[in-house]
Amino acid sequence: MHRSVMLEEVLVWLQPKAGGLYFDGTIGAGGHSRAILEANGPAGRIIGLDRDAAAADVARQALLPFGERVVIMQAHYRDAEQIVRDATTRGLDGAILDLGVSSMQVDTAARGFSFMAEGPLDMRMDQREPLTAADLVNRLSEKELTRILFEYGEERYARRIARAIMRRRAKGPILTTLEMVDVIRGTVPPAYAHGRLHCATRTFQALRIVVNRELEDLGPSLQKIAGLLRPGGRFVVLAFHSLEDRIVKQTFRGLAHGTDADFFILTKRPVTPSDRECVENPRARSAKLRVLARREEAA
Ligand SMILES: C[S@@+](CC[C@H](N)C(=O)[O-])C[C@H]1O[C@@H](n2cnc3c(N)ncnc32)[C@H](O)[C@@H]1O
Numbered sequence: 691m692h693r694s695v696m697l698e699e700v701l702v703w704l705q706p707k708a709g710g711l712y713f714d715g716t717i718g719a720g721g722h723s724r725a726i727l728e729a730n731g732p733a734g735r736i737i738g739l740d741r742d743a744a745a746a747d748v749a750r751q752a753l754l755p756f757g758e759r760v761v762i763m764q765a766h767y768r769d770a771e772q773i774v775r776d777a778t779t780r781g782l783d784g785a786i787l788d789l790g791v792s793s794m795q796v797d798t799a800a801r802g803f804s805f806m807a808e809g810p811l812d813m814r815m816d817q818r819e820p821l822t823a824a825d826l827v828n829r830l831s832e833k834e835l836t837r838i839l840f841e842y843g844e845e846r847y848a849r850r851i852a853r854a855i856m857r858r859r860a861k862g863p864i865l866t867t868l869e870m871v872d873v874i875r876g877t878v879p880p881a882y883a884h885g886r887l888h889c890a891t892r893t894f895q896a897l898r899i900v901v902n903r904e905l906e907d908l909g910p911s912l913q914k915i916a917g918l919l920r921p922g923g924r925f926v927v928l929a930f931h932s933l934e935d936r937i938v939k940q941t942f943r944g945l946a947h948g949t950d951a952d953f954f955i956l957t958k959r960p961v962t963p964s965d966r967e968c969v970e971n972p973r974a975r976s977a978k979l980r981v982l983a984r985r986e987e988a989a
Contacts, residue, residue, distance in 0.1 A: 692793045694721030695928055695974045696963050703981045704926050706730040710783030714738040715767030718792040720749035727756045737777055738762040741816040768911040774918050781920035790930040805890035808868045813901045823897040828863045832856045843896030847878045851893055912941040919984040928979050935978045942982045956981040
C-alpha cells in the first residue's frame, strides 16, 4: 500500500490556494497531488510528472475524477521549465518534489529495486533509459564500484563488496537482485550480514542513485523549478537520505543568498515526520522536508 509521506505537513507548508496552479514533479501514485487538488478546487490545476511510465499511468487513473484540472506526463523533472512554460505564462503558485523511489516501484519485484524479492537487477525508474544496475555491476572496474558504494551508499564495506563482485563476475554475470544479495552477504562480517539494517540496503541505494542519476540532476532541477514560481509561490521538497538532503539545503541556500535575493527559506531546520507517522509508515522515517518561497513583489 502506498502512503504519501508527510501529507499534512506538505499541505501546511504549501498552502494551496483556490484556483492556483501547482507542479508535482514526482507524482507517483498521486497522493500529494490529490490532496492539493482537494485544496485548490474548484478551478485550481496541477501539472504532474513522473519519469516512470507505470507511475504516470497509476496517477492518471487515480486522479481521473479531477478531469481537466490535472495534466500528467511521463517526463523527468529536469524538463519542468519547458513543460510548464508550454502550459502557462503565469508561473506556478507552488511546487513539490517527493524524491526517491515509491513503494509501487519497490514492491514490484520485476523492477529490481528490492533486495527482498527475486527480480532482474534493473532499478531504472524510466525504462526507456539504456543502463541497468546489472550493467553497472558487471561492467564497472573494482575501483569505480568501490567509489560508488562508498560515495552514494556510504557503505563501510565498499571495498570488500567491490572485490567480491569482481570474484563473482569471473564465474559469470550477476543478473538478479538475490544474486547480488548473496554476493554481499558472503563477504561482509556476520554481524553486518545479519544486522538490523539489511546488509544490501546501502549497496542497493548506491546502485539506484547511479542508475537514475539522482544526484547529478537534482541541484540544477531545483533551481529551474524555483525559477518558475510566481511571487509568493512556495516550493516543498522531501528528501530521504543525507546526500539528497544536502543538495536541497545547499541549493536553497544559494537561491536565498544575499539581501536582494528573490527567494527565502521558510524552514531553518528540516521538518521531520511525527513519531506516529514513523511507526505507521517506515518509509517516512528518514524524510526531511524543506521549503523555499519566492518573495512577494514590492508594492
Ligand atoms: C516517492 S514517489 C512519489 C509519491 C507521490 N508523492 C505520492 O504521493 O503518491 C517518487 C516518484 O518520483 C519519481 N521520480 C523520481 N525521480 C524523478 C525525476 N527525476 N523526474 C520525474 N519523476 C521522478 C519516481 O519514479 C517515483 O514514482
